Amino acid sequence: MAVWSEVPVSVIHNNYGRLDAEFFRPEYLQIDNILQRLPIRKLKTITNKIDVGHVGPMVKHYCEDGVLFIQTQQIGEFFLDLSACVRIDHSFHELLKKSQVNNGNILIARSGSFGKASIYMENEVINSADIIIIDINKDQQDINNLYLLAFLNSKYGSAQLIRYASGGLQGHVNLTILEDFKVPVIPTPIQEDIRQKVRIAYEKTAQSIALYNNAKQLLESELGLDKLVFEKPIGYEASFSEVVGNNRADADYYQVPFRQIEKHLSNLTVKPLAKIASFTKGIEVGSKYYASSGKLFIRVSNVKENGVETGNSDKYISNELFNQLPSFQPQVGELLLTKDGTPGICYVVDEITEGVISSGIVKMKMVDQDLSPEYLALVINSKICRMQIERACSGALIVHWKPVEIGRLKIPILSSKLRQEISDLAQKSKNARRESARLLSQAKKRVEDLIEEATNHEPVS
CATH class of the missing domain: 3.90.220.20 (DNA methylase specificity domains)
Structure with missing residues (x-):
């Protein structure tokens, strides 16, 4: 069945002159309509920085013992995958000030895998390539960064991210449009509940990685x-x-x-x-x-x-x-x-x-x-x-x-005793990862349910 949208010229002018049909898909217009009915903050009003990491050749700066350098393939839903990162030398890292990533920064792939966001939650400063870095202003009280992260990964946030990618063959997220990204303001206690779920999920993910690495190290040591x-x-x-x-x-x-x-x-x-x-x-x-x-x-x-x-x-x-x-x-x-x-x-x-x-x-x-x-x-x-x-x-x-x-x-x-020990570590790792996934799913669903309840004029609690 054919699907189409009709929009007036004024709407096109108000949307950065976007003429590509993808930008005006019915589901995007529906989400936009839902969000317009809620109290919202635009992303640029709650951030200190929305900028893109280093773009350009990097291979000559790779080294074995340097600063972690994350690329688009490391961006996951909620958390980064740092298992296969390259590293760059410290001197070049110091030159790349604008692409440095700090604790609490939210990261979005600028090209390639749109529709998901990660947060960096370690204290060591790392660096990035072709990744959008969002630094939340901690002085503003309306939006906390882990609630924002949950919203970005929800269907209402993910759809906006995909929509804001340009309509070309090699898509990339447009920073100017991203500044007007709509974030619903929900009650602080509920934001805090979502924040706690995401934080515990992060701890479970870290626990899962540690257990899995212990299993691999035990295996490789015994071999x-x-x-x-x-x-x-x-x-x-x-x-x-x-x-x-x-x-x-x-x-x-x-x-x-x-x-x-x-x-x-x-x-x-x-x-x-x-x-x-x-x-x-x-x-x-x-x-x-x-x-x-x-x-x-x-x-x-x-x-x-x-x-x-x-x-x-x-x-x-x-x-x-x-x-x-x-x-x-x-x-x-x-x-x-x-x-x-x-x-x-x-x-x-x-x-x-x-x-x-x-x-x-x-x-x-x-x-x-x-x-x-x-x-x-x-x-x-x-x-x-x-x-x-x-x-x-x-x-x-x-x-x-x-x-x-x-x-x-x-x-x-290996011996049956060692095999069992290794299997137990691997299973515990999976259990922790599964618990993390459950909490993150709850956080996303809580965001989506709140938006739908609010637009249906039902009480939010």
Whole structure:
């Protein structure tokens, strides 16, 4: 069914001359109408600063021991993902004053993944690239920053962020328009309740990360990886018999660190993955079957170590097609493993996920009942398996992990006591992350319910 909006020329003039149809989608106009009926503050009236971080080449300033440098891919819903940050040298950090991020700053991706906002809640000053930094004025009493964060991630805030991205092919959030971003003013006690939920959720997330890191460190320590020093010689040799035996002639396959891992594995008790779990490869439904809503078509970009993440670029399939593909639907207790693009990301499905996996993913069901799914996922996500996967996929322009190679992946088997200890840490990490997600969901819902109650003239309490 065709959907359209009609707006007078005066409305176009009042909206920065935006002529693109996307800006005037009916759902955006409806949200705008709802917010106009509430007491609101424009973002520029409650902030000290709305500015964008450094834009320009940075690689030559990267270093191992420097200042954290966050980029758009680190912006999550509510909190930053600092697990894969690069660092820049301190001297360059000092030059980039306007892109420095301080405790309490709210961050929005200027390009790419619109519609979500993160807050930085540590005391160390870090730096940023192509990210909008919002510094809340603490002297104003109407809006606290954690309530604002919850609103930005709610459907009423997220829709405004997506709307305010320019209508070009390479979208980016327009700072001038963002200054007029509408923030509803709600009673202070309710803002405080939302603030408390977000703060506790942050603490739970930090606890989850610490527990997960403890599990990985225990695993890698017991496997002896913490004592393994990888060599990086200028050159290396491979015998003809190795080339024939491995059916691999590309130089990357014979890099010295790969050989070191192979030798290290020979001193451990290992099992091929094919003897631990059974596999089901995903399906490629084809773009003609994509739908505007329905069930999630789970692609490689959705699969993370901690869960299936969704975003603005997600694809969906109809409920009817979903019901026709039961064997490609992940079930609780199974594992998802990426095989293309960024191979080797493994996640234990621990909650109902209504979707169908794409051909770049395999789902695994445990066959060896002596091993827990949590232990297996942690091992696959560790360095000892990542390097095996990197080696198997090396030498190709398009990264693709063949099913036969997936089955050959060597899984180190520790004692049952250590496996249990590692699994328990991983499970506690998940429990803390799940509690954080529950609190954040409550915070968003509280914001949305308040807005809807107020516009329906119902009492707010």
